[in-house]
Amino acid sequence: MRRILSFTVLVGVMGCASYAEPQTEVTVEPTARELAPKELRTWVDARGGTGETVHWVSEGGVYDHPSGEKLFGMIGFDSSKVIWPDQPGGKITHLTRKTFAYTDAETGEVLTEYNGKPVTPIAYPYQMISYRYENGRIYGDVEQGVGDNVRQIKSVDGMRTRMMGEDTMAVTASVFLDFPTSNGGRYEAWENYDFFLHTNEEIDEPHQMSWQRYGAVPPFAGEGKAIYHLLSWRVESQEEFPDQLLAWAKENKPEWLTPPQSVEEVRKLQSGEAGVGWAR
Numbered sequence: 001m002r003r004i005l006s007f008t009v010l011v012g013v014m015g016c017a018s019y020a021e022p023q024t025e026v027t028v029e030p031t032a033r034e035l036a037p038k039e040l041r042t043w044v045d046a047r048g049g050t051g052e053t054v055h056w057v058s059e060g061g062v063y064d065h066p067s068g069e070k071l072f073g074m075i076g077f078d079s080s081k082v083i084w085p086d087q088p089g090g091k092i093t094h095l096t097r098k099t100f101a102y103t104d105a106e107t108g109e110v111l112t113e114y115n116g117k118p119v120t121p122i123a124y125p126y127q128m129i130s131y132r133y134e135n136g137r138i139y140g141d142v143e144q145g146v147g148d149n150v151r152q153i154k155s156v157d158g159m160r161t162r163m164m165g166e167d168t169m170a171v172t173a174s175v176f177l178d179f180p181t182s183n184g185g186r187y188e189a190w191e192n193y194d195f196f197l198h199t200n201e202e203i204d205e206p207h208q209m210s211w212q213r214y215g216a217v218p219p220f221a222g223e224g225k226a227i228y229h230l231l232s233w234r235v236e237s238q239e240e241f242p243d244q245l246l247a248w249a250k251e252n253k254p255e256w257l258t259p260p261q262s263v264e265e266v267r268k269l270q271s272g273e274a275g276v277g278w279a280r
Contacts (some may be wrong), residue, residue, distance in 0.1 A: 035088040039161045040133040042169055046197045046207050046234070048082035053259055055079050056209065057241055058100065060230035061220065071221060073108055074230060075245050076100030076122070079259040092131040094140070095260040099123040099253045102218060110248055117220040123253060125269050126260045134158070138171065143266075149182065150270050156176045164196075171195040177215075189215030207234035 033041060033050075048054065055077050062072040078098030085091055102111045102120040111119040128143045136198045137158030159173040173193040181187050191213045198206040213228035238246060238257060249257055260266050 009235050030086045030088075031084065031091075032086065032090060033084045036092075037133050039136075039169070040092075040131065040138055042133060042197060043138050043159075043161070043171055043195075044082055044084075044092055044094070046082040046195070048096070050082075052236075053079055053081055055206075055235050055238070055241070055257075056232045057245060058211075058230045058232040059236055059242070059245075060211075060228070060276065061105070063227045063229070064217070065225040068227075070105045071217065071226060072105055072111065073103035074100055074228070075103060075110070075242070075248070076230075077241070077245060077249065077256070079257055080134045081259045081261070083263075093263060094129040094131060095262075095266065096127050096129070097124060097256045097259050098127065099249075101248060101252075106200065108244070110244075114220050119218075119220050121253065123256065125255075126266050127259075128263070128266050137161070140173070146270060146272060151179070153177075167198055167200040169199075177195045189213060191215075205233045207280070209233070 031046075037045070057077045058075065059069050060074050062074060065069050071113070076099055078096050080094060080096040083093040083095065102114075102119055102121075103109060104111055113119055123148065124144060126144070130141045131137045132141075135158075136205065137160060139155040139158045141155050142153040142276075143150070144153070153175075157174070159171050161169060161171050164170050171194075173195075175191040175193075177187060177189045177191070179187055191211065194210045196208045196210075198208075208231075209232040211228075211230040211232065215228070217224045219228045235241060241249070260269070
């Protein structure tokens with residue numbers, strides 16, 4: 001518990017000798033963030049910031065499996081904020097929106113059509129993630145979807161953290177997805193996230209991530225399996241976006257440049273109908 005001592009005030013009274021007020025103690029209770037385990041606090045601060053909106057921008061590609069042929073490029077971003085609980089041990093809430101567009105494998109232009117089929121971006125109107133720290137691992141339970149398709153994805157194994165030298169914390173999250181879809185099929189995929197969080201202030205991009213996915217090719221591309229790979233890094237404002245990504249976002253997904261501001265906003269989104277291209 002921290003204590004802050006008030007300063008001494010010297011007061012002159014009608015030319016008489018000055019006197020000192022008695023010192024008093026003001027007790028300031030540590031916040032939930034300050035009391036959180038270091039690994040958890042480092043992760044939450046890096047992923048969602050400590051107040052103002054932060055963004056993670058991404059670029060990468062989709063590759064046919066097993067040939068390795070590049071099918072498409074990808075660009076995208078998410079916008080995030082974090083709400084810490086009032087009391088230590090409460091639920092840490094990460095509110096985010098994310099969207100990704102497919103691009104032509106050769107020209108890099110954003111695709112709106114492929115082989116006569118429309119191509120719509122991947123776009124989540126929200127994801128709400130609740131973090132906790134147990135047995136040396138960080139757990140993040142995800143809530144997403146709209147209407148009858150609101151889904152909760154519980155973190156079973158948690159995210160593993162380890163130090164790489166003195167300045168870099170690596171956070172690894174592997175996700176195995178297998179659940180029924182509304183059309184009677186099944187959604188199956190494997191994804192792996194490797195975050196590298198650097199405390200060395202000389203590094204230009206101290207928040208970095210590599211993402212891999214094995215699953216079906218995008219729906220508009222037909223049948224088959226693919227490897228997806230993205231590199232991501234955090235930026236503090238829209239001015240730091242890559243030019244192409246920011247222009248596309250402002251024209252096509254301006255709402256995604258701001259995260260949900262409250263749990264109440266998320267509940268309203270859940271009760272509405274998903275828009276065109278919104279992931280369900």
